[in-house]
Amino acid sequence: EAQVTQNPRYLITVTGKKLTVTCSQNMNHEYMSWYRQDPGLGLRQIYYSMNVEVTDKGDVPEGYKVSRKEKRNFPLILESPSPNQTSLYFCASKSSRDRGLGSYFGPGTRLTVT
Amino acid sequence: AQSVTQPDIHITVSEGASLELRCNYSYGATPYLFWYVQSPGQGLQLLLKYFSGDTLVQGIKGFEAEFKRSQSSFNLRKPSVHWSDAAEYFCAVGATYGGSQGNLIFGKGTKLSVKP
Numbered sequence: 001e002a003q004v005t006q007n008p009r010y011l012i013t014v015t016g017k018k019l020t021v022t023c024s025q026n027m028n029h030e031y032m033s034w035y036r037q038d039p040g041l042g043l044r045q046i047y048y049s050m051n052v053e054v055t056d057k058g059d060v061p062e063g064y065k066v067s068r069k070e071k072r073n074f075p076l077i078l079e080s081p082s083p084n085q086t087s088l089y090f091c092a093s094k095s096s097r098d099r100g101l102g103s104y105f106g107p108g109t110r111l112t113v114t
Numbered sequence: 115a116q117s118v119t120q121p122d123i124h125i126t127v128s129e130g131a132s133l134e135l136r137c138n139y140s141y142g143a144t145p146y147l148f149w150y151v152q153s154p155g156q157g158l159q160l161l162l163k164y165f166s167g168d169t170l171v172q173g174i175k176g177f178e179a180e181f182k183r184s185q186s187s188f189n190l191r192k193p194s195v196h197w198s199d200a201a202e203y204f205c206a207v208g209a210t211y212g213g214s215q216g217n218l219i220f221g222k223g224t225k226l227s228v229k230p
Binding site: 033035040041042043044045048058090092103105106107108 | 123150156157158159160204206217218219220221222223
């Protein structure tokens with residue numbers, strides 16, 4: 001089954017404690033991205049990657065890092081989380097060959113930073 | 115800059131009534147357009163998409179949307195709403211060229227409530 005998986009699904013942490021949210025897709029997609037969803041703001045893109053070792057900032061990259069060492073994985077790293085990063089995070093993937101094809105989204109990770 | 119506007123934050127309709135959710139976009143060319151649905155506590159599911167051809171597109175769950183270039187709109191419709199349609203709906207624009215082809219710009223969403 002084609003899918004995007006994220007782990008963990010729920011995470012409560014404290015300010016300053018480094019954390020990583022993993023994202024993996026099994027569709028051999030080149031393009032992967034991270035979004036955060038906040039009430040009244042919709043989804044905003046954090047970072048994206050067009051292929052292995054190619055990453056770029058989205059609209060709200062501050063406080064986040066990513067890496068793309070393998071095609072299937074695209075972890076999101078919060079080096080020093082702060083309460084304003086409390087949000088619902090979605091990973092998405094898309095094939096660069098299917099122009100106009102919608103992205104596949106993961107189930108989301110709800111992060112709370114206290 | 116690309117942008118998406120969903121003018122209605124919250125809409126309530128009666129079960130069995132028709133539905134139209136509005137979406138307006140700003141883009142330099144004809145974009146790729148999408149509607150996603152998010153049920154409470156769930157991820158995003160693609161309802162339908164437009165990237166060329168017939169301006170009236172059919173999606174899953176009985177939804178359809180019409181692309182109107184002159185109005186920069188891509189409104190979502192359903193002739194008869196079911197209680198299970200209660201969810202939040204997001205319109206999104208995707209770039210059609212350049213390195214950002216995979217990027218999606220989302221509207222802020224419209225929450226749909228369904229009255230029995």
